[in-house]
Amino acid sequence: MEIRNVRTFMMAAELLNFTKTGEALGYSQASVTAQIRQLENELGVRLFDRLKNGVILTHEGRRFIPYATSLLNAVEEAENFGAEDVEPEGNIVIVTGTSISDNLLPGIIGDVCRDWPKLRFQVRVMDDAEAYNADLDDGTADFAVSIKASTEMIRHQVFGEFSCKTVFICRSDDKLAGKKKVPLEEIVKQPFITTDRDENYGHDFERILSSKGLYIDPIAEFSSTTAVMNIIAERGGVTFLPEYVVRTGVNNGTFAVIDAEEDIGLDLLIRFYRNSARWVSPAMRAFIDHIKSMADNDVQL
Secondary structure, eight states: OOHHHHHHHHHHHHHOOHHHHHHHHTOOHHHHHHHHHHHHHHHTSOOEEEETTEEEEOHHHHHHHHHHHHHHHHHHHHHTGGGTTSOOOEEEEEEEOHHHHHHTHHHHHHHHHHHOTTEEEEEEEOOOHHHHHHHHHHTSOSEEEEEESSOOOOOSEEEEEEEEOEEEEEETTSTTTTOSSBOHHHHHTSOBEEEOTTSHHHHHHHHHHHHTTOOOOOSEEESOHHHHHHHHHHHOOEEEEEHHHHHHHHHTTSEEEOOBSSOOOOOEEEEEEEOTTSOOOHHHHHHHHHHHHHHHTTOOO
16 A cells, blocks of 8 residues: 555545645646545545545545544654654644633743743633544644543543642632631622633532532623633632632732632543644654653642
8 A cells, every 4th residue: 555645545535626636746636546546446445436526535435534544644653763862843732721821831831841942832722622622633733731620522632631629719808818617608608700600610610509509699700710810809809710720829929718618529630632643743742741741740730
């Protein structure tokens, strides 16, 4: 089986037009047709149905895509075998949510870039798991990072997982700041600021409160955890956030963690994902190894 034919198949599967495939790869339309026919003969199946205005993948053609992807990844990895000792360089694209983008990734990326200064990062913010899946599927993102309290919807390989506590916070001069064993009933009656209530851990937080017969009536709701903290720092109020989000503000005296009488038991998981079907470039390998090292050393996020 010629690798050239497999590459041509993958391009044709994307463009669904043999003429455009030839233009993209520098072949004539007749050469593309011949390569696809040769591959079909070797596999003993028809990969495309030829139509008047192009081609469409057959059922067998769609089933062959994962095998072709794995084969091409293996070839690319073998071709880069001699480059393992070269300093990693290049661009890494990460998709994630707002709180991780604003509060967690800057420190991690800073540490990685200190060790590998030729790496460059692009972080794109989105809060939909299916969008993560789509970007990992088509290779427009190298990694995804999510924070989930319960149901996980991302279907790709996890290469790093960290637990994270959640806390109630208020401004450091708030009446609850120095109070011991504050009842949950008292906390939820305060002016409450929330992140998106129907997304991520916000939904789980309200579900747990509801099971205890408690509810919140937020005075404001923001998509950004930074906005939540800003309004509390300026105007006061109470919120409920992952501990890593508020750590800096607590350490510098802006915020205080409320000593709740009862732990509501909402621990979160931060997970790092990659598409296991993709070849891992030296740049990607450097990031993966850093995250795995953090997990192995029980680094607190």
